[in-house]
Amino acid sequence: METLTAAELLAALGHESRLSIFRLLVEAGPEGMVVSAIGEQLAMAAATLSFHLAHLTRVGLISGQRESRFIRYSTNYGTMDELIAFLTSNCCHGQACLPKTGACSSTELRRGKTENPPT
Amino acid sequence: METLTAAELLAALGHESRLSIFRLLVEAGPEGMVVSAIGEQLAMAAATLSFHLAHLTRVGLISGQRESRFIRYSTNYGTMDELIAFLTSNCCHGQACLPKTGACSSTELRRGKTENPPT
DNA sequence: TCCATAGTTCGATAATAGTCGAATTATGTT
């Protein structure tokens, strides 16, 4: 993943409103949520919510599809997966720098443990 | 970790210059790097570099300590560890949500191929 | 003390991002 791309993803998540939206969608799971339902949870003007949804969509973290009058958004797990991989790569360059929470190892587990093998 | 705090960390990393600085320091390992050495790698005005170092320091991602005339910065792995933990928590709420790593497809999506899927 | 070097802080400017009411588009209902 390019540094520029990663920075765009991080910047997209680096705003309280968008991070809240994203986490809400992550918690909602693959089914996602309809915009009005998101709006009910997070108090913000409809235009503002739409603005942030568009931003998250543009960088590829979420995507939405119309369902009659509604538009249902859900997270693109793959993008998030790539971002986590980027953040954890070059991280230990050999030795384990993130051993305590198991964040690294669980990611490696998910990914088949080939990205950054300890030397 | 609070959502606000996480957003601040993500925003700090969500800028190409700062992400480059951070990754350079991550690669440098626990020894870190002196400011002038960072400046040699990443072309930017000294004031700009200082500005970004201060930002990364303020959110706790890096810290610096003086060594005679130099100031040596290094990454605070713990902060990064917490951030990764935050990002991966609530992620699958039980089931594995990141099994496949659809790396290429999600990248294509970001490239704007199918911005608004035809309905 | 005087000078050079390493970094930071200041100040002014330019650029970008966020907010939200109002207008608009899309869909479904009567």
Place this chain on the structure above:
DNA sequence: AACATAATTCGACTATTATCGAACTATGGA
């Protein structure tokens, strides 16, 4: 068709962020 609902886009405004030369602070050496 007329109306209601869901969501986006527009437009204008405000706030924040980034940049960088110049001035400043801190340290070490002559």
